[in-house]
Amino acid sequence: MNEWVISLIEGGGYWGILLLMMLENIVPPIPSELIMGVAGIAIAHGRMDFLSVLLAGTVGSTLGNYVLFLGADRLGYERLKPFIERWGRWLTLEWHEVERAGTFFRKHGHWVVFLLRFMPMFRTMVSVPAGLAHMRHGTFLLYTAAGVAIWNTLLILAGRWLGQRFAQAEAWIGWATLVLAAGGAVWYLWRILSWKPSAERRSK
Numbered sequence: 001m002n003e004w005v006i007s008l009i010e011g012g013g014y015w016g017i018l019l020l021m022m023l024e025n026i027v028p029p030i031p032s033e034l035i036m037g038v039a040g041i042a043i044a045h046g047r048m049d050f051l052s053v054l055l056a057g058t059v060g061s062t063l064g065n066y067v068l069f070l071g072a073d074r075l076g077y078e079r080l081k082p083f084i085e086r087w088g089r090w091l092t093l094e095w096h097e098v099e100r101a102g103t104f105f106r107k108h109g110h111w112v113v114f115l116l117r118f119m120p121m122f123r124t125m126v127s128v129p130a131g132l133a134h135m136r137h138g139t140f141l142l143y144t145a146a147g148v149a150i151w152n153t154l155l156i157l158a159g160r161w162l163g164q165r166f167a168q169a170e171a172w173i174g175w176a177t178l179v180l181a182a183g184g185a186v187w188y189l190w191r192i193l194s195w196k197p198s199a200e201r202r203s204k
Contacts, residue, residue, distance in 0.1 A: 009038055014052050018060035021152075025064030025124045032061065036152050040159020050156065057152040062145045065127040069140055072131025077102055080132060098132075105133035110143045117147025 008016045020035045036057055042048040077098065084095050105112065109130055116126040130140055 009035070009042065010047075014048075014056040017053060017056040018063075021057045021060030022064040022067075025061060025127070026067055032057075032152070033155060036155035037159035037162070040156040040161075041163035043156065044160045044163030050160075053156055054149065054152055057156075058145060058149045061148040061152065062141060065124065065144050065148070066141065068124070068127040069131040069135075069137075072128045073134055073137075075132065076134070077132050102129070102133050105129050105135070109133055109135050110139050113140060114143040114147045117144065117151050123147075123151070 008020060010016075012019065017035060017039055021032060024032050024035060036053075039048060039053045039057065043050050043053060080098065081095055084098055113126055113130050113135070117123045127140075127144070
C-alpha cells in the first residue's frame, strides 16, 4: 500500500491528497497517518507546500466524513433498530445503548465530533451517530473541519520532522501504519469474543 499511496500523492499532487483523504473515511483502511505523513516528508524535501497540503487534506477528510454523515442522517434511528437487533453481536452493540448514545449526542454531539477526530479508532465512526442524531449540518461540518485540521497539522508536522532527519522515513511510516492497523484488528476481535448481551451479563 505504501508505494501506491506515495505514487498517487506524487502523481496527483494536492488533488491526490484530497481524494485519498476522502476515501480514507469512506472505504478504510487507507490510513490518514500514512497519507499525511508522506505528504509531510514531501514538504521536508521541498516538493510540496505546507498550507496547500493542509487545505487539501482537511477538505478531503471533511467531505468523506460528510458522506457518512448524510447516509446516517437519511437512515435515522427508526430504520436502524432491526439492523442492530440482527447484527448487534458483530457490532458489539444493543439497541438500548444506541438510544442512550443518541440522547447524549443530541445534547453534546458537537464536542464529541470535535474531540474524537483525534482518536484513530473513532474519528471516522463518529460521523454515523452524528447523522443518526440529525445534528445540524453546518455544526457537523464546522466541528469536523476544525478537528480534522488540527489532526492533519500534527500528522504533517510529524512527517516533515521525520523527512528532515531520516532517509528511510517513508518506510518507517508505512510500518507504523501496519502496526496500528493490526492493533485495531486485534482490538475488534477481542471485543467480539468478549462481548455478551446485557441480559446474559445480569444473569451472572
